[in-house]
Amino acid sequence: MTIETILPIPDLFSAKRILCIQPHYDDNDIAAAGILTQLSKQGAELFYLTATDDLMGVVDVSLSDDEAANVLRRDQFVAGKIVGVKEQYWLGYPDAGEYNYFDLRRDFLKYIRLLKPDFVFAPDAWLTYEGHRDHIQTGFAAAEAVMFAELTKIASSDPAVDAAYEPHSIDGIALYYTREPNTIVDITSAWEEKVAAVRCYEAQFDSQGMEQLIMALDAKSQQVAQGKSFMRGEPLKVLHTSALHCGF
Numbered sequence: 001m002t003i004e005t006i007l008p009i010p011d012l013f014s015a016k017r018i019l020c021i022q023p024h025y026d027d028n029d030i031a032a033a034g035i036l037t038q039l040s041k042q043g044a045e046l047f048y049l050t051a052t053d054d055l056m057g058v059v060d061v062s063l064s065d066d067e068a069a070n071v072l073r074r075d076q077f078v079a080g081k082i083v084g085v086k087e088q089y090w091l092g093y094p095d096a097g098e099y100n101y102f103d104l105r106r107d108f109l110k111y112i113r114l115l116k117p118d119f120v121f122a123p124d125a126w127l128t129y130e131g132h133r134d135h136i137q138t139g140f141a142a143a144e145a146v147m148f149a150e151l152t153k154i155a156s157s158d159p160a161v162d163a164a165y166e167p168h169s170i171d172g173i174a175l176y177y178t179r180e181p182n183t184i185v186d187i188t189s190a191w192e193e194k195v196a197a198v199r200c201y202e203a204q205f206d207s208q209g210m211e212q213l214i215m216a217l218d219a220k221s222q223q224v225a226q227g228k229s230f231m232r233g234e235p236l237k238v239l240h241t242s243a244l245h246c247g248f
């Protein structure tokens with residue numbers, strides 16, 4: 001008996017409902033648009049939940065906050081069409097600002113109980129040298145919300161959602177932006193769609209910044225596929241939800 005037989009790495013490609021939690025508007029797609037495009041094509045429903053308002057990253061500083069929010073959502077909507085996102089949700093916490101960790105976790109619990117995903121995507125909170133607190137907080141809060149979803153004594157931010165919730169099992173969590181992947185997904189056939197989706201996020205990159213991002217993604221996608229039978233990959237740490245606690 002091995003730990004892998006007790007807590008096997010769950011099969012991401014059997015997921016039917018996937019909640020993709022991200023700190024900023026573009027993180028799901030920068031990290032995993034290749035995988036997510038393939039999942040939506042094979043019939044999975046994708047739900048995106050964005051933690052912050054992302055206003056600090058908008059390149060055109062002459063825009064009002066309302067105007068900036070509109071262009072961010074426009075970009076995200078167009079990218080979502082390419083990837084096949086079914087629904088977008090936003091929490092509006094201040095980008096790079098001060099907000100309460102437990103408020104964030106309560107909101108993640110709400111959406112997990114409301115949407116009942118069988119898989120959750122989130123940034124890897126344990127990524128070494130991650131300097132952006134939004135990414136760390138979002139990753140931790142998502143991991144805890146996945147672990148605690150069925151523990152209904154732990155309240156979400158919406159009592160009505162909690163009252164209506166009937167416990168369901170989440171097969172696994174897929175941590176993106178990870179340095180310790182256990183899964184490299186072949187995204188060779190979805191590479192053009194990934195680039196097209198990332199290019200939609202015009203509000204957050206000037207043309208030079210966008211070209212640098214695409215070049216970095218290009219190099220990274222080929223680097224992680226070295227030694228594999230395919231040309232481009234995206235790395236994930238895919239874990240059984242019980243593997244999020246006590247080192248299993």
Ligand SMILES: [Zn+2]
Pocket residue numbers: 023024027135
């Ligand atoms: Zn981000």
